Amino acid sequence: MIYLNGEFMPIEEARVPVLDRGFIFGDGVYEVIPVYSRHAFRLPEHLRRLQASLDAIRLDNPHDAAEWTRLVRRLIELNEAEDQSLYLHVTRGVARRDHAFPRGVAPTVFMMSNPLVTPPQAQVEQGVCAITAPDNRWLRCDIKAIALLPNVLLRQLAVDAGCVETVLIRDGMVTEGAASNIFVIREGVMLAPPKNHLMLPGITYDVVLELAAANGMPHEVREIAEAELRGASEVWLSSSTKEVLAITRLDGQGVGDGRPGPLFQRMYALYQEYKNRVMRFPDTQ
Numbered sequence: 001m002i003y004l005n006g007e008f009m010p011i012e013e014a015r016v017p018v019l020d021r022g023f024i025f026g027d028g029v030y031e032v033i034p035v036y037s038r039h040a041f042r043l044p045e046h047l048r049r050l051q052a053s054l055d056a057i058r059l060d061n062p063h064d065a066a067e068w069t070r071l072v073r074r075l076i077e078l079n080e081a082e083d084q085s086l087y088l089h090v091t092r093g094v095a096r097r098d099h100a101f102p103r104g105v106a107p108t109v110f111m112m113s114n115p116l117v118t119p120p121q122a123q124v125e126q127g128v129c130a131i132t133a134p135d136n137r138w139l140r141c142d143i144k145a146i147a148l149l150p151n152v153l154l155r156q157l158a159v160d161a162g163c164v165e166t167v168l169i170r171d172g173m174v175t176e177g178a179a180s181n182i183f184v185i186r187e188g189v190m191l192a193p194p195k196n197h198l199m200l201p202g203i204t205y206d207v208v209l210e211l212a213a214a215n216g217m218p219h220e221v222r223e224i225a226e227a228e229l230r231g232a233s234e235v236w237l238s239s240s241t242k243e244v245l246a247i248t249r250l251d252g253q254g255v256g257d258g259r260p261g262p263l264f265q266r267m268y269a270l271y272q273e274y275k276n277r278v279m280r281f282p283d284t285q
Protein backbone atom coordinates (compact mmCIF):
# COMPACT_ATOMS: atom_id res chain seq x y z
CA MET A 1 0.00 0.00 0.00
CA ILE A 2 1.08 3.54 -0.67
CA TYR A 3 -0.09 6.96 0.55
CA LEU A 4 -1.11 9.72 -1.84
CA ASN A 5 -2.66 13.05 -0.82
CA GLY A 6 -4.61 11.85 2.19
CA GLU A 7 -5.40 8.31 1.12
CA PHE A 8 -3.83 4.88 1.46
CA MET A 9 -4.25 2.73 -1.66
CA PRO A 10 -2.57 0.01 -3.74
CA ILE A 11 0.19 1.51 -5.90
CA GLU A 12 -1.63 0.38 -9.07
CA GLU A 13 -4.45 2.78 -8.22
CA ALA A 14 -2.23 5.80 -7.54
CA ARG A 15 -2.42 8.56 -10.18
CA VAL A 16 -0.63 11.90 -10.40
CA PRO A 17 -1.60 14.52 -12.99
CA VAL A 18 1.02 15.11 -15.70
CA LEU A 19 1.16 18.80 -14.73
CA ASP A 20 2.52 17.94 -11.30
CA ARG A 21 5.58 20.15 -10.81
CA GLY A 22 7.50 17.11 -9.64
CA PHE A 23 7.01 15.60 -13.12
CA ILE A 24 7.50 18.86 -15.05
CA PHE A 25 10.32 20.55 -13.10
CA GLY A 26 11.57 18.05 -10.52
CA ASP A 27 10.21 20.66 -8.10
CA GLY A 28 10.09 18.71 -4.85
CA VAL A 29 12.01 17.03 -2.08
CA TYR A 30 12.11 13.56 -0.57
CA GLU A 31 13.35 11.30 2.21
CA VAL A 32 14.30 7.63 2.43
CA ILE A 33 13.85 6.09 5.87
CA PRO A 34 14.88 2.56 6.80
CA VAL A 35 12.47 0.58 8.98
CA TYR A 36 13.84 -2.22 11.15
CA SER A 37 11.37 -4.62 12.80
CA ARG A 38 8.63 -2.07 12.02
CA HIS A 39 10.44 0.80 13.75
CA ALA A 40 11.35 3.79 11.57
CA PHE A 41 15.05 4.44 12.19
CA ARG A 42 15.87 7.97 13.32
CA LEU A 43 12.45 9.25 12.25
CA PRO A 44 12.70 12.65 14.04
CA GLU A 45 16.05 13.29 12.31
CA HIS A 46 14.63 12.36 8.89
CA LEU A 47 11.62 14.64 9.49
CA ARG A 48 13.94 17.48 10.51
CA ARG A 49 15.96 17.05 7.32
CA LEU A 50 12.71 16.99 5.32
CA GLN A 51 11.77 20.29 6.97
CA ALA A 52 15.18 21.74 6.08
CA SER A 53 14.76 20.65 2.44
CA LEU A 54 11.24 22.14 2.30
CA ASP A 55 12.49 25.39 3.83
CA ALA A 56 15.30 25.53 1.28
CA ILE A 57 12.85 25.26 -1.63
CA ARG A 58 10.35 27.59 0.08
CA LEU A 59 7.55 25.05 0.26
CA ASP A 60 5.33 24.90 3.36
CA ASN A 61 5.44 21.57 5.16
CA PRO A 62 2.03 19.99 4.57
CA HIS A 63 2.22 18.14 7.93
CA ASP A 64 3.70 18.68 11.36
CA ALA A 65 6.02 16.05 12.83
CA ALA A 66 3.20 14.38 14.80
CA GLU A 67 1.10 13.97 11.64
CA TRP A 68 4.06 12.66 9.60
CA THR A 69 4.78 10.20 12.41
CA ARG A 70 1.18 9.00 12.38
CA LEU A 71 1.21 8.57 8.58
CA VAL A 72 4.55 6.78 8.64
CA ARG A 73 3.35 4.37 11.34
CA ARG A 74 0.17 3.61 9.40
CA LEU A 75 2.14 3.01 6.19
CA ILE A 76 4.45 0.61 8.01
CA GLU A 77 1.41 -1.25 9.42
CA LEU A 78 -0.17 -1.55 5.97
CA ASN A 79 2.91 -3.20 4.45
CA GLU A 80 4.03 -6.74 5.06
CA ALA A 81 7.78 -6.66 5.45
CA GLU A 82 9.24 -6.34 8.95
CA ASP A 83 12.13 -4.35 7.48
CA GLN A 84 11.06 -1.68 5.00
CA SER A 85 12.47 1.22 3.06
CA LEU A 86 10.08 4.17 3.23
CA TYR A 87 10.08 6.85 0.56
CA LEU A 88 8.44 10.25 1.35
CA HIS A 89 8.02 12.79 -1.40
CA VAL A 90 6.51 16.29 -1.46
CA THR A 91 6.18 18.37 -4.63
CA ARG A 92 4.90 21.88 -5.27
CA GLY A 93 1.67 20.42 -6.63
CA VAL A 94 -0.23 20.60 -9.90
CA ALA A 95 -0.35 23.85 -11.89
CA ARG A 96 -0.15 25.25 -15.41
CA ARG A 97 3.49 25.05 -16.53
CA ASP A 98 5.31 28.19 -15.41
CA HIS A 99 8.60 28.37 -13.56
CA ALA A 100 7.23 30.85 -10.99
CA PHE A 101 5.64 29.32 -7.89
CA PRO A 102 1.88 28.79 -8.34
CA ARG A 103 -0.40 30.43 -5.75
CA GLY A 104 -2.89 28.55 -3.63
CA VAL A 105 -1.86 25.11 -4.90
CA ALA A 106 -1.80 22.13 -2.53
CA PRO A 107 1.46 20.19 -2.49
CA THR A 108 1.48 16.59 -3.68
CA VAL A 109 2.37 14.19 -0.87
CA PHE A 110 3.37 10.65 -1.76
CA MET A 111 4.78 7.86 0.39
CA MET A 112 5.63 4.29 -0.50
CA SER A 113 7.21 1.32 1.21
CA ASN A 114 9.42 -1.35 -0.29
CA PRO A 115 11.01 -4.30 1.48
CA LEU A 116 14.38 -3.14 2.82
CA VAL A 117 17.25 -4.76 0.97
CA THR A 118 20.49 -4.37 2.93
CA PRO A 119 23.82 -5.17 1.23
CA PRO A 120 24.58 -8.86 0.68
CA GLN A 121 26.98 -10.42 3.18
CA ALA A 122 29.62 -10.76 0.42
CA GLN A 123 29.75 -6.96 0.06
CA VAL A 124 30.08 -6.54 3.81
CA GLU A 125 32.88 -9.11 4.01
CA GLN A 126 34.80 -8.27 0.84
CA GLY A 127 33.96 -4.61 0.36
CA VAL A 128 32.80 -2.99 -2.85
CA CYS A 129 34.41 -1.22 -5.77
CA ALA A 130 33.97 2.45 -6.59
CA ILE A 131 35.20 4.90 -9.17
CA THR A 132 35.81 8.63 -8.87
CA ALA A 133 34.34 11.42 -11.01
CA PRO A 134 34.27 15.21 -10.95
CA ASP A 135 31.32 16.47 -8.89
CA ASN A 136 29.42 18.39 -11.55
CA ARG A 137 26.21 18.85 -9.57
CA TRP A 138 24.74 22.18 -8.47
CA LEU A 139 25.81 24.07 -5.34
CA ARG A 140 22.85 23.07 -3.15
CA CYS A 141 23.63 19.40 -2.64
CA ASP A 142 22.45 19.80 0.97
CA ILE A 143 18.84 19.83 -0.30
CA LYS A 144 17.37 16.35 -0.73
CA ALA A 145 15.79 17.34 -4.04
CA ILE A 146 13.90 14.87 -6.23
CA ALA A 147 15.72 16.38 -9.26
CA LEU A 148 18.41 13.70 -9.26
CA LEU A 149 19.55 13.65 -12.88
CA PRO A 150 23.19 14.52 -12.06
CA ASN A 151 23.26 11.84 -9.35
CA VAL A 152 21.65 9.34 -11.74
CA LEU A 153 24.28 10.01 -14.42
CA LEU A 154 27.16 9.87 -11.93
CA ARG A 155 25.93 6.67 -10.29
CA GLN A 156 25.50 5.04 -13.71
CA LEU A 157 29.20 5.63 -14.38
CA ALA A 158 29.89 3.29 -11.46
CA VAL A 159 27.39 0.72 -12.70
CA ASP A 160 28.95 0.86 -16.19
CA ALA A 161 32.33 0.14 -14.57
CA GLY A 162 30.88 -2.83 -12.65
CA CYS A 163 31.09 -0.90 -9.37
CA VAL A 164 28.57 0.20 -6.74
CA GLU A 165 29.35 3.86 -6.20
CA THR A 166 30.95 6.98 -7.67
CA VAL A 167 33.03 9.05 -5.25
CA LEU A 168 32.75 12.72 -6.19
CA ILE A 169 35.59 15.23 -6.21
CA ARG A 170 35.05 18.99 -6.37
CA ASP A 171 37.98 21.43 -6.54
CA GLY A 172 40.35 18.68 -5.42
CA MET A 173 38.25 17.73 -2.38
CA VAL A 174 36.04 14.71 -1.68
CA THR A 175 32.39 15.75 -1.34
CA GLU A 176 30.33 12.54 -1.13
CA GLY A 177 29.14 9.60 -3.22
CA ALA A 178 26.46 9.82 -5.92
CA ALA A 179 24.03 8.32 -3.36
CA SER A 180 26.05 8.05 -0.14
CA ASN A 181 28.46 9.86 2.17
CA ILE A 182 32.16 9.04 2.19
CA PHE A 183 34.64 8.52 5.04
CA VAL A 184 38.41 8.23 4.61
CA ILE A 185 40.74 6.58 7.12
CA ARG A 186 44.33 7.73 7.34
CA GLU A 187 46.84 6.82 10.01
CA GLY A 188 44.13 5.39 12.22
CA VAL A 189 41.97 8.52 12.06
CA MET A 190 38.53 8.52 10.50
CA LEU A 191 38.02 11.65 8.38
CA ALA A 192 34.58 12.97 7.43
CA PRO A 193 33.94 15.92 5.10
CA PRO A 194 32.23 18.84 6.89
CA LYS A 195 28.50 19.32 6.30
CA ASN A 196 27.94 22.22 3.95
CA HIS A 197 26.11 23.04 0.72
CA LEU A 198 28.29 20.57 -1.23
CA MET A 199 26.93 17.40 0.36
CA LEU A 200 23.76 15.88 1.74
CA PRO A 201 23.83 15.78 5.55
CA GLY A 202 23.38 12.01 5.81
CA ILE A 203 21.46 10.54 8.72
CA THR A 204 23.77 7.51 8.57
CA TYR A 205 26.79 9.87 8.43
CA ASP A 206 25.61 11.31 11.77
CA VAL A 207 25.20 7.83 13.26
CA VAL A 208 28.72 6.85 12.15
CA LEU A 209 30.22 10.01 13.69
CA GLU A 210 28.23 9.53 16.90
CA LEU A 211 29.37 5.91 17.19
CA ALA A 212 32.99 6.93 16.60
CA ALA A 213 32.74 9.60 19.33
CA ALA A 214 30.97 7.31 21.78
CA ASN A 215 33.50 4.53 21.32
CA GLY A 216 36.75 6.45 21.38
CA MET A 217 37.54 6.03 17.68
CA PRO A 218 39.82 8.89 16.58
CA HIS A 219 37.99 11.02 14.04
CA GLU A 220 38.09 14.44 12.50
CA VAL A 221 35.53 16.41 10.52
CA ARG A 222 37.47 18.33 7.88
CA GLU A 223 37.96 18.70 4.17
CA ILE A 224 39.57 15.67 2.52
CA ALA A 225 41.90 16.18 -0.42
CA GLU A 226 41.75 13.82 -3.40
CA ALA A 227 45.37 12.76 -2.69
CA GLU A 228 44.31 11.74 0.84
CA LEU A 229 41.52 9.63 -0.63
CA ARG A 230 43.97 7.90 -2.96
CA GLY A 231 46.49 7.23 -0.19
CA ALA A 232 43.88 6.12 2.37
CA SER A 233 44.21 2.91 4.37
CA GLU A 234 40.42 2.54 4.31
CA VAL A 235 37.51 4.23 2.53
CA TRP A 236 33.88 3.74 3.57
CA LEU A 237 30.51 4.77 2.24
CA SER A 238 27.35 5.23 4.28
CA SER A 239 23.67 5.52 3.47
CA SER A 240 20.33 4.54 4.93
CA THR A 241 19.98 1.44 2.75
CA LYS A 242 23.68 0.50 2.36
CA GLU A 243 24.46 1.22 6.04
CA VAL A 244 28.27 1.24 6.17
CA LEU A 245 30.34 -0.50 3.49
CA ALA A 246 34.06 -0.59 2.86
CA ILE A 247 35.25 0.54 -0.56
CA THR A 248 38.11 -1.85 -1.24
CA ARG A 249 38.81 -0.93 -4.88
CA LEU A 250 38.89 2.62 -6.14
CA ASP A 251 39.45 3.36 -9.84
CA GLY A 252 40.78 -0.18 -10.25
CA GLN A 253 43.36 0.09 -7.44
CA GLY A 254 43.15 -1.73 -4.11
CA VAL A 255 42.42 0.47 -1.08
CA GLY A 256 44.87 -0.41 1.73
CA ASP A 257 45.43 -4.14 1.47
CA GLY A 258 42.32 -4.49 -0.70
CA ARG A 259 40.18 -5.91 2.11
CA PRO A 260 37.80 -4.20 4.57
CA GLY A 261 40.10 -2.76 7.24
CA PRO A 262 40.05 -3.17 11.03
CA LEU A 263 38.35 0.18 11.66
CA PHE A 264 35.61 -0.72 9.20
CA GLN A 265 35.05 -4.02 10.98
CA ARG A 266 34.76 -2.16 14.27
CA MET A 267 32.36 0.44 12.88
CA TYR A 268 30.25 -2.19 11.12
CA ALA A 269 29.89 -4.12 14.38
CA LEU A 270 29.03 -0.93 16.30
CA TYR A 271 26.45 0.01 13.68
CA GLN A 272 24.76 -3.41 13.81
CA GLU A 273 24.80 -3.36 17.60
CA TYR A 274 23.25 0.11 17.61
CA LYS A 275 20.59 -0.97 15.11
CA ASN A 276 19.73 -4.03 17.17
CA ARG A 277 19.47 -1.92 20.30
CA VAL A 278 17.11 0.61 18.75
CA MET A 279 15.00 -2.21 17.32
CA ARG A 280 14.56 -3.62 20.79
CA PHE A 281 14.28 -0.27 22.58
CA PRO A 282 13.09 2.19 19.90
CA ASP A 283 12.89 5.05 22.37
CA THR A 284 16.65 4.98 22.98
CA GLN A 285 17.69 5.98 19.45
Ligand SMILES: Cc1ncc(COP(=O)(O)O)c(C=O)c1O
Pocket residue numbers: 032151176177178179180181199200201202203204205238239240241
Ligand atom coordinates in the same frame (compact mmCIF):
# COMPACT_ATOMS: atom_id res chain seq x y z
C1 LIG B 1 23.74 12.22 -2.50
C2 LIG B 1 23.55 11.48 -1.21
N1 LIG B 1 24.43 11.68 -0.21
C3 LIG B 1 24.30 11.01 0.96
C4 LIG B 1 23.29 10.10 1.19
C5 LIG B 1 23.19 9.38 2.50
O1 LIG B 1 22.16 9.89 3.32
P1 LIG B 1 21.42 8.99 4.38
O2 LIG B 1 22.47 8.43 5.29
O3 LIG B 1 20.51 9.94 5.11
O4 LIG B 1 20.68 7.92 3.66
C6 LIG B 1 22.33 9.88 0.19
C7 LIG B 1 21.23 8.95 0.43
O5 LIG B 1 20.72 8.31 -0.40
C8 LIG B 1 22.47 10.59 -1.05
O6 LIG B 1 21.58 10.41 -2.04
